[in-house]
Amino acid sequence: MKIIGQSLALTYLTQGLKLQHLSPSLLFLGKEGIGKKTTALELSKSLLCKEPKSNAEIGLLPHCDQCDACLKITRLNHPDFLLVNPSYQASLSNGKSESQESIKIEAVRSLIKFLYYRPTESLKKVVVIDEAQALSAEAAQALLKSVEEPPPYAQLIIIAPDRHALPSTLVSRCAILSFQPLSLKDISFYLQNQLGLSEEKANHIAEKSDGTLNKALHLRDQEAAEISLAGLSFEEFSDWLTEGEFRKEARKKGGELLSSLIDQAQTRLEEGDLTQIPTIQNLLRAKKQIEAYVSPRLVLETVFLNQKTK
Numbered sequence: 001m002k003i004i005g006q007s008l009a010l011t012y013l014t015q016g017l018k019l020q021h022l023s024p025s026l027l028f029l030g031k032e033g034i035g036k037k038t039t040a041l042e043l044s045k046s047l048l049c050k051e052p053k054s055n056a057e058i059g060l061l062p063h064c065d066q067c068d069a070c071l072k073i074t075r076l077n078h079p080d081f082l083l084v085n086p087s088y089q090a091s092l093s094n095g096k097s098e099s100q101e102s103i104k105i106e107a108v109r110s111l112i113k114f115l116y117y118r119p120t121e122s123l124k125k126v127v128v129i130d131e132a133q134a135l136s137a138e139a140a141q142a143l144l145k146s147v148e149e150p151p152p153y154a155q156l157i158i159i160a161p162d163r164h165a166l167p168s169t170l171v172s173r174c175a176i177l178s179f180q181p182l183s184l185k186d187i188s189f190y191l192q193n194q195l196g197l198s199e200e201k202a203n204h205i206a207e208k209s210d211g212t213l214n215k216a217l218h219l220r221d222q223e224a225a226e227i228s229l230a231g232l233s234f235e236e237f238s239d240w241l242t243e244g245e246f247r248k249e250a251r252k253k254g255g256e257l258l259s260s261l262i263d264q265a266q267t268r269l270e271e272g273d274l275t276q277i278p279t280i281q282n283l284l285r286a287k288k289q290i291e292a293y294v295s296p297r298l299v300l301e302t303v304f305l306n307q308k309t310k
Contacts, residue, residue: 003035003042003061004213005186009177010039013061017046023175025147025156029163030179033214039179040128040157044081045070047155048122069122080119084111085130101134108139112146115154128157133165140167147173181211191216208267218263237304241297254296258287258303282306 016022028036049063072078191202209216269276
């Protein structure tokens, strides 16, 4: 992973690591898709890496990205690292729910238990709380003492969109790093050098990305899907719908394809193409049909034929 932009946050973290004077409780603030979680994971590698070294190719934070510790963090299975988020909350619910909208007190209790056992493979233990705005009031309250007085070997990194998404009592106990929207230049450079897009295409996507890499990648995927769909014959599209990969999750994949087509049509509508209004209405109707358990293949074939006749 390589961090894009965020020079102020990286300078603070790099100096803190160099002087061994990093605040034990960090709060990363900023909109989604600008590098907060990536930076948290890269910082975790720097803290647990067996042979930390600066490398501009993998970012400014010192780590090797090749040792056993770095690879385990990439796979999210290092014994001295814990990522807490709504998915982690779901994993504590005995499989009763595939998704959770909040991080409850049971997740924080599990986090605290993890934190107060000494490290097993490293000198540090790192806990990253992603989507911390999902903390319930009870969970946030339970977290306060650990944030204010963590064990000497512990590093807490809390990620949220803004300070108002968290209780002020929690915010006041952290060192705050504000992450800024990415520049058009940074996003365009990434799209060209990492994904091989042309300068013209990269600049076009960067201008519509709202300063976030997540949206830029979503727009890239949308355009790629549009191109591949446009190049298919009805027979080829029908064959794709009958392939094992699609049939395993036909309803889910069908909904995702329709969502992508709706996003594409809405983008054209925002650019002034009023002919997209009936297209969006038809796509929304098709999505409701799939949700109502009409055959995904039948619905999508009808959508495909309608798209081709326009």
